[in-house]
Amino acid sequence: MHFIRFLKVPTTTSKPSSNIITVSTLITISTDLSEAFYNGNATLRATLRADTQSRQLLASKTVTWTPGLRNIPIQFTFTASKDTATDGIVCISATENRADDMRTLFAGPSESRILSAWSTPFNILQNGSKAEAFVERKLQLSAGKMVRIWEETREDIARHIWPGGLAMTSYLSTLPTPPTGQLPSLTPLLSNPSLNVLELGAGCGLAGIVLHTLLPSTKVTVTDLPITTEITSKNLTSNSNENSNNISYCPLDWASSLPEWCASSTYDLILVADCTYNTASIPYLVGVLDELCGLSPGVVILLAHKVRHDSEEMFFEMAGEKGIEKKESVVFEMAGDRVDLYVMGR
Template sequence: MHFIRFLKVPTTTSKPSSKIITVSTLITISTDLSEAFYNGNATLRATLRADTPSRQLLAAKTVTWTPGLRNIPVQFTFTASKEIGSNGIVCVSATENRADDMRTLFAGPSESRILSAWSTSFNILQNGSKAEALVERKLQLSTGKMVRIWEETREDIARHIWPGGLAMTSYLSTLPTPPTGELPSLTPLLSNSSLNVLELGAGCGLAGIVLHTLLPSTKVTLTDLPITTEITTQNLTCNPSEGTGSISYHPLDWASPLPGWCATTTYDLILVADCTYNTASIPYLVSVLDELCKLSPRVVILLAHKVRHDSEEMFFEMAREKGIVKKESVVFEMAGDRVDLYTMGR
């Protein structure tokens, strides 16, 4: 799985008294942690549109990514006019093998997929105006259902989308017949109209927001360290609850005792996506899961686990010592990224 990212956010350049406007950006295509660049050929379509209800196309460009590239510049030129308004948005997408449809994300190990990127709205007529250091992902879930997830373009990995969350999202989006095969214990659970769900290490909130979008009667609580509060709150605002359930965010530090709102609640399902990469935090994660399982003995844990190094196996060893074991598993092949999905519990 590869992600289009803005290395330099879209920026406006114009000359005094000139109606000719230039918008420039620098993009890359890289893996989730930016440790590897896309090493294939890809045709990218970049567009600049007015941020108006009509989304008027102001400029478009096709650029080609080839093996060995680390970044590629994109520049638009257009003529200013009163009709277009002052704000615009830049979008960059692959013309083939786009990864935006969660229903088709499951793919063979050699098949490439690239996630599209949208910038924030910014003043395209004002010299020096820049988009914010954010990128929006628009993910198709099912007919008529889509989520909008913002993530940061900077290096803070807590506020990025990761493959584990995408794999979990895709699996949920393809129920009741996921291409990976089923995790049978989820079927009766997800038919519960009063399902109470907790997500640990939610980051941008992708998995929990998708679950609530697909099942609007659920009550979902997203949690992570306070550093994620701003981005998660923004994503909740972009994806308002439309059903009888609810979705909310609370900061939760695994190294601290469970707060009162959590320690007095019974949960049916706990989502954990890509939370085992940092071995230093694994003892705290296991401790939190142990406490939650004591409060909710029948709770099901849905874990998305991309193996990055062998030391992550200590999570399963420590969980097993607490009586929390793997129940079911499927392998999710996601365009070169293998993500293991497990149900766990006591």
């Protein structure tokens, strides 16, 4: 699984008394932790469109990514007129093997998938104007539904999309017949119209937002450390609808006592996606799950786990000591990334 990222956000360059505008950016295609670059061939389509309802195409170009590249510069040049919109958006996507449709994300171990990137709107007519340090992912779900998820272009790992969240999203989007096979106990649970769901370590809020989009009557609370407040709130706003009162964000620190709003609630389902990579936080995660299982007997935990190192097995050992066991599992192969999906509980 690979992600198109902006190493340098789109920036406008113009000269006084000239209507020739240049917009430039620097992009890469890398893995989730940016520890490896895409080592295949990919044809990329880059577009600059007006940020208006018509989405007028102002400039486009095709560039080729080849093995060994670490980044690739992209530059648009266009002639502005009195009718040119002030703001524009840059989109970079692969012409083949795009990862934007969650219904087809299950790809097997060798097939490549590349997630597209959209910039924030920015002033394309003003010299020196830049897009913000965010990238938008537009993810197609089932039944014609879509979510728009913002993540940061910086290196803060708490505010990025990860393979575990994408695998969980894809599984939920392909129900009732996921290509991975079933997690049987989820079927009756997800048919409950009054489901109360808690997401731990939500980061950008992907899994919780997707579940709420697919099941709007479900009450969802997405949580993470306070540093995620801005990005998660931005994503809740981007995906707001007539049922938005059913989804909310609350900060939650696993190392602290459960806040009253959480300790006084009963949950049916807990979502945990890509939260076991940091072994230092595992005891706190297990502690929170242990407490929540005590407060909500019979609660189901849906865990998405991409194995990065053997020490992560510590999570399952510590959870088992608290009586929290694996009950069902499926393997999600996602273009070279293996994500294990588990139903856990007491």
